[in-house]
Amino acid sequence: MFSSKDSFKDSFLKRLESMCGKGFEEATKRDQYHTLGNMVREYISSKWIETNELYRSENKKQVYYLSIEFLLGRLLGQNLLNLGIKEVVEEGLNELNISLKEIEECESDPALGNGGLGRLAACFLDSLATLNLPGHGYGIRYKHGLFDQKIVDGYQVELPEQWLRHGNVWEVRKPDEAVEISFWGRIETGVDDGTLSFRHVADQKVLAVPYDMPVVGYRVDTVNTLRLWNAEPASFGPNQDVLSYKRETEAITDFLYPDDTHDEGKILRLKQQYFLVSSSLQSIIKSYKKENSNIRDLHHYVAIHINDTHPAMAVPELMRILMDQEDLSWEDAWHITTNTVSYTNHTILAEALEKWPIYLFKPLLPRIYMIIEEINERFCAELWDRYPGEWERIEHMAIIAHGLVKMAHLAIVGSNSINGVAKIHSDILKNREMKSFYEVYPTKFNNKTNGITHRRWLLKANPELTSLINDTIGEDWIKQPEKLIDLKRHVYHPELKERFAQVKRKRKEILAKKIADKNGIQVDIDSIFDVQVKRLHAYKRQLLNVLHIMYLYNRLKEDANYSIQPRTFIFGAKASPTYYYAKKIIKLIHSLAEKVNNDPRVSQTIKVVFMENYRVSLAEDIFPAADVSEQISTASKEASGTGNMKFMMNGALTVGTLDGANIEIMEEIGEGNIFTFGLTAPEVLKYEENGRYRSMEYYHHDLRIRQVIDQLTNGFFSEDEGEFEAIADSLLVQNDQYFVLRDFASYIDIQEKVGTAYQDRGKWLEQALINVAHSGYFSSDRTIQNYADGIWNIESIGVKM
Numbered sequence: 045m046f047s048s049k050d051s052f053k054d055s056f057l058k059r060l061e062s063m064c065g066k067g068f069e070e071a072t073k074r075d076q077y078h079t080l081g082n083m084v085r086e087y088i089s090s091k092w093i094e095t096n097e098l099y100r101s102e103n104k105k106q107v108y109y110l111s112i113e114f115l116l117g118r119l120l121g122q123n124l125l126n127l128g129i130k131e132v133v134e135e136g137l138n139e140l141n142i143s144l145k146e147i148e149e150c151e152s153d154p155a156l157g158n159g160g161l162g163r164l165a166a167c168f169l170d171s172l173a174t175l176n177l178p179g180h181g182y183g184i185r186y187k188h189g190l191f192d193q194k195i196v197d198g199y200q201v202e203l204p205e206q207w208l209r210h211g212n213v214w215e216v217r218k219p220d221e222a223v224e225i226s227f228w229g230r231i232e233t234g235v236d237d238g239t240l241s242f243r244h245v246a247d248q249k250v251l252a253v254p255y256d257m258p259v260v261g262y263r264v265d266t267v268n269t270l271r272l273w274n275a276e277p278a279s280f281g282p283n284q285d286v287l288s289y290k291r292e293t294e295a296i297t298d299f300l301y302p303d304d305t306h307d308e309g310k311i312l313r314l315k316q317q318y319f320l321v322s323s324s325l326q327s328i329i330k331s332y333k334k335e336n337s338n339i340r341d342l343h344h345y346v347a348i349h350i351n352d353t354h355p356a357m358a359v360p361e362l363m364r365i366l367m368d369q370e371d372l373s374w375e376d377a378w379h380i381t382t383n384t385v386s387y388t389n390h391t392i393l394a395e396a397l398e399k400w401p402i403y404l405f406k407p408l409l410p411r412i413y414m415i416i417e418e419i420n421e422r423f424c425a426e427l428w429d430r431y432p433g434e435w436e437r438i439e440h441m442a443i444i445a446h447g448l449v450k451m452a453h454l455a456i457v458g459s460n461s462i463n464g465v466a467k468i469h470s471d472i473l474k475n476r477e478m479k480s481f482y483e484v485y486p487t488k489f490n491n492k493t494n495g496i497t498h499r500r501w502l503l504k505a506n507p508e509l510t511s512l513i514n515d516t517i518g519e520d521w522i523k524q525p526e527k528l529i530d531l532k533r534h535v536y537h538p539e540l541k542e543r544f545a546q547v548k549r550k551r552k553e554i555l556a557k558k559i560a561d562k563n564g565i566q567v568d569i570d571s572i573f574d575v576q577v578k579r580l581h582a583y584k585r586q587l588l589n590v591l592h593i594m595y596l597y598n599r600l601k602e603d604a605n606y607s608i609q610p611r612t613f614i615f616g617a618k619a620s621p622t623y624y625y626a627k628k629i630i631k632l633i634h635s636l637a638e639k640v641n642n643d644p645r646v647s648q649t650i651k652v653v654f655m656e657n658y659r660v661s662l663a664e665d666i667f668p669a670a671d672v673s674e675q676i677s678t679a680s681k682e683a684s685g686t687g688n689m690k691f692m693m694n695g696a697l698t699v700g701t702l703d704g705a706n707i708e709i710m711e712e713i714g715e716g717n718i719f720t721f722g723l724t725a726p727e728v729l730k731y732e733e734n735g736r737y738r739s740m741e742y743y744h745h746d747l748r749i750r751q752v753i754d755q756l757t758n759g760f761f762s763e764d765e766g767e768f769e770a771i772a773d774s775l776l777v778q779n780d781q782y783f784v785l786r787d788f789a790s791y792i793d794i795q796e797k798v799g800t801a802y803q804d805r806g807k808w809l810e811q812a813l814i815n816v817a818h819s820g821y822f823s824s825d826r827t828i829q830n831y832a833d834g835i836w837n838i839e840s841i842g843v844k845m
């Protein structure tokens with residue numbers, strides 16, 4: 045089918061007819077997409093079967109990555125690339141006058157995630173398969189992924205996302221492997237051989253039906269599985285209100301919660317979490333039991349990873365299965381469970397820490413709650429032995445306290461490994477946020493610095509840069525990304541620099557065209573493309589970026605002689621639908637864009653662009669075109685960041701605080717190749733402790749600050765002077781929780797340096813190339829190998845066809 049372009053063309057045309065019931069002439073782009081997708085999936089299936097058979101016959105340890113989010117992005121292009129059939133397909137299609145790129149655009153982004161945590165899970169799947177590691181994702185098949193963002197008059201409007209509307213060519217429904225999930229009801233107590241036994245008698249049963257998607261490794265025969273669960277009615281009993289039962293069950297997988305670092309605390313979310321955990325564990329245990337007779341060996345063959353605390357009920361659910369179904373004692377079940385489960389923390393923001401009220405939890409999941417109570421009692425008893433009389437400490441560490449179940453505590457106590465996602469983040473966990481737990485379990489805590497898959501974020505997103513690297517250092521780096529460092533020897537060669545400049549220019553042209561089409565704004569290719577794309581959050585400080593632009597606007601207006609390197613400020617961000625402040629920032633960016641872009645003189649120097657509906661596919665056009673990467677979170681608040689790595693890999697220079705992985709990026713490339721500014725994490729934490737920060741002082745003492753803050757409420761932007769009052773209040777009345785004003789001056793300074801540095805073109809290009817050369821360390825292949833060796837204890841299994 046894909047052996048040559050002629051055989052491809054042949055099969056494609058035949059398949060198009062048989063699948064769509066149309067001739068070539070009538071077929072739409074979407075028909076072509078479905079045809080090609082179908083052919084690729086079929087091509088994958090033999091490798092997929094082979095992989096599964098090998099995993100069964102080798103019977104080695106496998107890891108299951110449980111995550112409430114997988115932010116995959118489009119799959120057609122990535123699969124073609126990984127399978128090594130992209131060229132054949134592209135050439136064949138060209139001869140039929142079809143553009144592969146246009147076909148790819150028919151695929152809707154599977155946006156089953158919000159941001160960092162979900163995208164990391166997707167990068168990890170790609171690395172697991174590529175490294176031939178037996179590892180699979182388990183998640184939820186949301187009918188509606190993250191909302192589509194429309195901007196209307198500068199305001200964000202959310203539209204339901206519809207990725208399944210035209211079907212999903214990659215999935216295979218497996219009704220035979222469906223399992224039942226129990227909610228509500230009561231616990232039946234029995235006596236077996238003199239010991240008490242418990243059983244949950246459910247009031248509501250829901251069917252979890254798996255949809256499997258293949259995860260194709262790069263140029264290997266390994267095809268792992270992403271299993272996404274769909275909720276359906278289990279069976280209809282007599283006297284049942286059939287319609288409402290159907291509605292209630294299906295609601296479980298209807299939509300993704302559009303919040304990332306904020307905890308919603310709704311019962312539907314709790315149902316989603318248990319639904320994911322229970323279906324995944326039942327399925328994992330079933331397949332384990334097919335090959336293994338002794339359940340007591342489970343932890344030697346199975347590792348279960350929980351991506352943040354959303355799947356933390358894996359701990360009590362595994363206990364339930366081992367005790368209530370496999371008849372193990374508490375002690376044996378606990379030994380197996382804690383040796384099976386490991387946990388990653390993704391944020392220290394207090395508002396993200398999941399705490400479930402008992403009154404919601406206990407009636408919905410009575411047996412799970414009962415097990416958590418027992419885990420808690422035993423844990424507190426241990427603490428009591430260790431810290432006799434220290435009530436406060438024990439209350440503070442308890443899993444259940446003050447009417448709440450604390451999911452992070454459950455995850456820590458019930459797992460064998462707790463990791464942060466960048467050095468500084470893991471240190472903050474150990475020394476502050478989770479200090480008391482670190483004292484009890486010092487060996488459980490570790491760091492695994494995040495990474496990104498260079499296959500999507502370089503090979504797929506930036507083929508131009510990929511070819512240039514191949515021409516310069518050969519292709520070994522693709523399989524061994526750390527070899528990108530070989531580029532370093534060449535960064536001073538004028539020819540390489542010139543070719544890199546051409547690549548960047550071409551990618552800026554592509555993005556500029558998109559901006560012209562979508563926003564109707566003409567941007568200057570020779571200006572610095574200065575980009576901040578990520579979720580909208582106060583701690584990420586898009587506001588600091590905005591205030592800097594306002595300051596530049598004011599200077600340019602006031603001083604006809606003020607001259608700077610022209611810049612295009614590009615934003616992309618979704619705000620959680622209920623996050624009032626974040627939505628106001630989006631409106632502010634639009635108001636600012638209107639002011640700046642419509643000023644005949646200022647707009648010759650700076651422009652502001654907000655790109656609607658930021659998502660994986662759009663990101664693939666943005667990263668390659670960036671000159672400057674904005675990573676300006678309040679130090680200590682961004683656990684790692686991964687956008688920072690994507691920019692670096694595409695040769696953008698970072699303007700950043702010493703936060704998250706920015707620090708490790710700096711360590712890799714050297715202080716001279718990054719623009720850092722602002723408070724450090726210890727300084728921020730100290731302010732937070734001593735409460736000595738007074739934002740008002742900065743307002744009074746810095747005229748630049750006073751001017752821009754006054755402009756938020758004096759009618760400068762809008763007739764409605766109240767429009768941005770909440771933002772001004774956050775900075776002054778609420779004492780600027782994220783130290784925007786404190787870091788303002790140092791941000792302005794560093795941005796001035798950026799402008800000057802850009803004018804030394806030769807040096808800038810060298811620095812950009814140094815960034816690319818060092819980005820190999822931030823490949824998720826390195827991260828996943830660290831997890832495999834340091835946490836999961838799994839080995840690669842080479843599938844060979």
Ligand code: 7GP
Pocket residue numbers: 159160161162164304305306352353390391396465494682683684685686704
């Ligand atoms: C994010 C962190 O904010 C980001 O710094 C990190 O790079 C990313 O995870 C991957 O580790 N956190 C989330 O996306 C999130 O939802 C709440 O955190 C649990």
